[in-house]
Amino acid sequence: MKLYNYFRSSASYRVRIALALKGLPYEYVSVHLAKGEHRQAEYAALSADGLVPLLELPDGTRLSQSLAIMEYLDEQHPASALLPADALSRSRVRALAQSIACEIHPLNNLRVLKYLVHEMKAEEEAKNTWYRHWVRTGLEAFERQLAQQPASTFCWGDAPSLADCCLVPQIYNAERFDTPLQGLPRTMAAYEACMALPAFQAAQPSACPDAAP
Amino acid sequence: MKLYNYFRSSASYRVRIALALKGLPYEYVSVHLAKGEHRQAEYAALSADGLVPLLELPDGTRLSQSLAIMEYLDEQHPASALLPADALSRSRVRALAQSIACEIHPLNNLRVLKYLVHEMKAEEEAKNTWYRHWVRTGLEAFERQLAQQPASTFCWGDAPSLADCCLVPQIYNAERFDTPLQGLPRTMAAYEACMALPAFQAAQPSACPDAAP
Structure with missing residues (x-):
């Protein structure tokens, strides 16, 4: 398998954790978001939505969308297993994962922050306050x-789940x-329990081939 | 079952469609977001995240989070069925649903629009441009x-799925x-194929008990 991803992308990090927890090897393909590589023709030919991660x-x-990819892998x-065996527990774990993936992270994507600065003319401090507001509000919930x-x-x-795969990148951010x-x-x-595990260590941004020095 | 929801809430609308498609009866409990009922003590005692929908x-x-609720119901x-039988197709349908639930809708929530106006001092037109930008960008993807x-x-x-449950409320918005x-x-x-079906008609905001006249 090939994972098209970016070291700092939160959604990419989720899938790296899932792959590491399951011990599945993959080729790491860097798509440098900050350099705009996801908007170039080469990546557009592969990805319909121009987002990372993409699992080949x-x-x-x-396959696109981190939660859908992780469900597929599971x-x-x-x-x-990333999801519990009984339906109610599964629903809880999915809801926790979505509390991050649908309520926090989408507001703090790189493209959203860029829109705030370039289109809404937000100052650096207003942008950072926005960021912290949604993360803090979401983590309190x-x-x-x-x-x-x-x-x-x-x-x-007592085992890491889909919810932990989402939580850890969110805390990192x-x-x-x-x-x-x-x-x-x-x-x-x-979070601390996760970071004590080798899989979470191996997946973290600083361990990625495209990590900034 | 009881569904705590709001007629205009996109995430609520998704779950109403899923319940209607499956022919499952439920009690409709209105939580009027525009009046702030989701922030009052009565609802806080029921909902850990203060969001709708909530399925009792x-x-x-x-149960919270619309996608998790729909997966549970399925x-x-x-x-x-809201999801296809084979794993790859399931992954595609989930990715489509998440393309709306994780990429479009979170940016256009009522609370986000309020933050833009009250905290970022966005003018009405800038707020609406923001709204249309993310919807249009997301729908093109x-x-x-x-x-x-x-x-x-x-x-x-050839049957409505989790993706259609997410698409229709997004087009409505x-x-x-x-x-x-x-x-x-x-x-x-x-979208048109969905709206020709009685289940989608029955779930739409104008058919809700708390619909604005």
Whole structure:
């Protein structure tokens, strides 16, 4: 398999974690978002939406959208399951993952930040306040969800799930933008538990071939 | 079942469609977002994230996040399946749904528009331009995805899926904000095919008990 991705892309990072948790090898293909490589003809020929990540299967089939890719990987490679076995728990884990993927991350994409600066003429500080506002608001809602659940090592239960694959990149980004992370005990405990695992270490941006020095 | 929702909420509308497609009866509970009812104590006691929709099962269990709710309904009530039977097709349908739920809709939520106006001091026209920009950009990417697929009546194949449950509310919103919809032949054909079905008619905002006159 080939993963078209970018070291700092949060959605790319999610899929790298899933691949690492399942021990699936892949070729890392860098699409440098900050240099605009995703908008060039070469990538447009591969990707209908011009986004990363894009997973190319051995037969050439290409899959987009990080959550859909991870669900596919989980169906095809059930070991180290990313979703619990029972339907209600599965719904909880998906909801946690979507609380990040649908409520926080879309507002803080590189293209959204660029639009704020270039089209809305937002100052650097207003842009950063926007960023931190949505991350903090979203993580507080995430924490309230965890607080209603039974005790767990990770976001759900005692093994990392789809929710952890989404949480870790979001915390990484939060820290880059100096978002306050106090008062989120369950969330940060899950994050710490993840980062103690080799799979999460191997997938992190600083370990990527295209990482900025 | 009880569905806590709001007639104009795009994510609520998705779940109403899914319930209607499966012929599942439910009690409609209005949470009036424009009046701020989702931020009041009564709703906060029910919902950890303060968002709609929220589906309450007969035993009192409450599920959040529209995509997670629809996947749960599809697992528990397999008739009128929202996802195809094979893994690759399932991945495509999920990716289409997420192209709307993760790339378009989060940028145009009521709370985001309010932040633009109140915190970023965006003028009405700049706010509407923002709205139309993300909807149009997202729908063009959606159309490119459909254009790469085999011919189909709906977004995928000849029956409505999770992707159609997301597309129809997005088009409804696009029209409310006068977003140009020309040049999207596959997308609009799928939309029209959906709106010809009684389930989509029954779920639409104007048919809701809390619809504005």
